[in-house]
Amino acid sequence: MKVGIVVFPGSNCERDAEDAVRLYLKEEAVFLWHQEADLKGVEAVILPGGFSYGDYLRSGAISRFSPVMKSISEFAVQGRPVIGICNGFQALTESHLLPGALVKNTQLSFLCDRVDLIVENSQTPFSHAYQPRQTISLPVAHGEGNYVADPKVIEELEANNQVVFRYAEDVNGSVNRIAGICNKQGNVLGMMPHPERNLWPSEAWSGDGAGVFDSLKTALSQGLQTVAG
Amino acid sequence: MLMTPTASNQILAEGKTKVLRPGEQPEEVRVTFKDAATAFNGEKFQEIPGKGTLNARISAILFELLNQQGIPTCFVGKGASENELIYRNLAMIPLEVVIRNFAYGSVVKRFKFEEGMAFKKPLIEFFYKSDDAGDPQLTDEMIDELSILPAEANLDAIKLLAFQVNEVFLNYFKAINVRCADFKLEVGLDKSGNLMLGDELSPDNFRFRDADTGQVMDKDAFRFDLADLTESYQELLRRLEGHPGVPDTSGLSNAYMASIRVQSRKNILNPESKTILNALHTMGYASVQELRAGKEFSLKLTASSLIEAEKQIKTIGEDILSNPVIEDYSYILRLA
Numbered sequence: 001m002k003v004g005i006v007v008f009p010g011s012n013c014e015r016d017a018e019d020a021v022r023l024y025l026k027e028e029a030v031f032l033w034h035q036e037a038d039l040k041g042v043e044a045v046i047l048p049g050g051f052s053y054g055d056y057l058r059s060g061a062i063s064r065f066s067p068v069m070k071s072i073s074e075f076a077v078q079g080r081p082v083i084g085i086c087n088g089f090q091a092l093t094e095s096h097l098l099p100g101a102l103v104k105n106t107q108l109s110f111l112c113d114r115v116d117l118i119v120e121n122s123q124t125p126f127s128h129a130y131q132p133r134q135t136i137s138l139p140v141a142h143g144e145g146n147y148v149a150d151p152k153v154i155e156e157l158e159a160n161n162q163v164v165f166r167y168a169e170d171v172n173g174s175v176n177r178i179a180g181i182c183n184k185q186g187n188v189l190g191m192m193p194h195p196e197r198n199l200w201p202s203e204a205w206s207g208d209g210a211g212v213f214d215s216l217k218t219a220l221s222q223g224l225q226t227v228a229g
Numbered sequence: 230m231l232m233t234p235t236a237s238n239q240i241l242a243e244g245k246t247k248v249l250r251p252g253e254q255p256e257e258v259r260v261t262f263k264d265a266a267t268a269f270n271g272e273k274f275q276e277i278p279g280k281g282t283l284n285a286r287i288s289a290i291l292f293e294l295l296n297q298q299g300i301p302t303c304f305v306g307k308g309a310s311e312n313e314l315i316y317r318n319l320a321m322i323p324l325e326v327v328i329r330n331f332a333y334g335s336v337v338k339r340f341k342f343e344e345g346m347a348f349k350k351p352l353i354e355f356f357y358k359s360d361d362a363g364d365p366q367l368t369d370e371m372i373d374e375l376s377i378l379p380a381e382a383n384l385d386a387i388k389l390l391a392f393q394v395n396e397v398f399l400n401y402f403k404a405i406n407v408r409c410a411d412f413k414l415e416v417g418l419d420k421s422g423n424l425m426l427g428d429e430l431s432p433d434n435f436r437f438r439d440a441d442t443g444q445v446m447d448k449d450a451f452r453f454d455l456a457d458l459t460e461s462y463q464e465l466l467r468r469l470e471g472h473p474g475v476p477d478t479s480g481l482s483n484a485y486m487a488s489i490r491v492q493s494r495k496n497i498l499n500p501e502s503k504t505i506l507n508a509l510h511t512m513g514y515a516s517v518q519e520l521r522a523g524k525e526f527s528l529k530l531t532a533s534s535l536i537e538a539e540k541q542i543k544t545i546g547e548d549i550l551s552n553p554v555i556e557d558y559s560y561i562l563r564l565a
Contacts, residue, residue, distance in 0.1 A: 058552055065549075094552065101554040103493075104500045148497060148555055173498070 001027040004042035008034045008052035017048040020196040037067040044081040047088025060090030089190030100149030106173030110143040116168035121161045125219035126189040129211040136208035138193035145192040147174040262312045268452040281312035283462040284431035291430035302426040319417030325356040331410040381422035393535045405468040410436035481533045484565035491551045492523035
């Protein structure tokens with residue numbers, strides 16, 4: 001399995017994502033520089049966290065126009081798996097690969113914490129290693145993680161089981177406490193929390209983020225079942 | 230000959246120079262151009278046989294030109310008779326939008342410009358279309374006071390449309406050696422609230438001069454008894470019909486200025502605005518009741534025309550500078 005990790009100017013979680021693939025999954029990781037359109041034959045793409053292009057204009061807004069994002073859009077349309085974490089989630093909404101938008105946290109301050117999440121859909125290629133409605137704990141670190149969308153879009157997301165992760169408690173003002181969603185086909189996931197920062201259980205950490213990567217690996221080895229519903 | 234039902238001959242509206250009747254399609258009207266020449270708000274009046282046909286033919290050519298350039302107009306096509314055109318039915322705005330490239334007429338009287346001088350940039354003026362009031366000039370506040378603009382319309386969009394029309398005309402008339410000194414436009418809204426050019430595009434509403442001789446080719450011929458109106462209009466029509474075609478302006482590089490404003494949509498919670506408002510209240514400015522934070526982008530750009538520049542600005546505003554999920558954008562575009 002070969003996973004591509006996108007690097008924009010201002011990305012800062014690409015090494016954590018690399019650890020998740022190389023050290024945790026023991027699989028091959030390649031960096032995809034934003035100016036290159038070649039996806040180097042990867043089977044999955046991770047858009048890591050950070051502040052791509054300084055978060056200028058809006059978080060994730062400029063990254064949409066990079067050559068690598070054009071290729072990723074095509075890759076996603078083909079049903080191949082794409083995960084956007086934190087700033088990567090923002091980039092996916094700006095690129096219209098996922099609906100809605102992420103705006104400033106209601107409390108206005110940067111949120112750096114560990115939060116409980118409920119796995120709302122454990123049927124996706126990114127979450128099937130979890131138990132239905134399992135509660136997991138993941139770190140969050142964002143200033144713009146407040147998910148908004150038209151009420152109609154929210155209704156659709158809920159009806160199609162596209163809400164994959166939900167905050168157990170409101171942490172940033174997100175509608176319906178949405179923390180992570182997938183597209184209708186189920187092959188594109190965007191989430192604000194950082195699963196790649198919580199892979200190995202220790203005294204301080206639960207290791208709960210491993211499920212996302214375990215799910216992806218199994219899904220790819222089984223020929224990727226993309227089911228959102 | 231087909232019998233026309235009487236209902237369709239019913240007069241919907243009649244002005245000094247045109248009569249409106251229902252068209253065959255529900256959203257269309259038939260416009261008959263009368264042979265009447267009027268000036269000085271109807272004080273001077275004369276029947277001039279053939280004038281209606283000349284005005285209809287000239288208007289058709291100029292409307293067609295604008296339609297081809299992508300400027301929205303009321304013009305649908307020619308009618309059954311030579312002095313009749315088919316228009317889309319518009320809710321007209323009682324504004325006379327005047328564009329001036331060269332100084333003639335009232336602007337010379339009011340501001341003592343030298344007659345015939347070229348303005349640095351095209352000027353725009355607004356007058357109230359009201360025969361009773363004598364078509365007085367308007368200010369922004371007077372436009373508000375008289376509730377002249379419907380909710381869907383705004384003055385910036387009207388100005389932009391008028392300047393776009395002017396740009397097309399300047400290029401077009403240059404090719405037939407005609408100086409397009411000034412003209413009056415009227416605009417309205419179609420059923421869906423889209424701003425469109427209405428009225429007529431005849432020498433009644435323009436000041437045309439031969440670019441070399443200064444010979445009058447418009448209603449000034451009648452207004453000031455300078456020349457024979459029919460001959461002047463015929464000469465213009467002759468040149469329009471012999472026009473080499475729409476000049477290729479795609480290679481032009483004109484400078485424009487745009488200002489794009491992006492604001493979070495009203496029903497979207499904007500914590501930034503809220504916090505600034507709270508801070509103002511804390512500092513004792515309890516009087517501030519509403520505050521919306523936004524962004525403004527000032528752009529200098531080049532394009533082959535104002536029409537092309539607007540297309541660019543719309544794409545930039547919609548696709549890049551704003552996120553339509555959470556924000557609205559508006560723009561002002563003008564000559565640099």
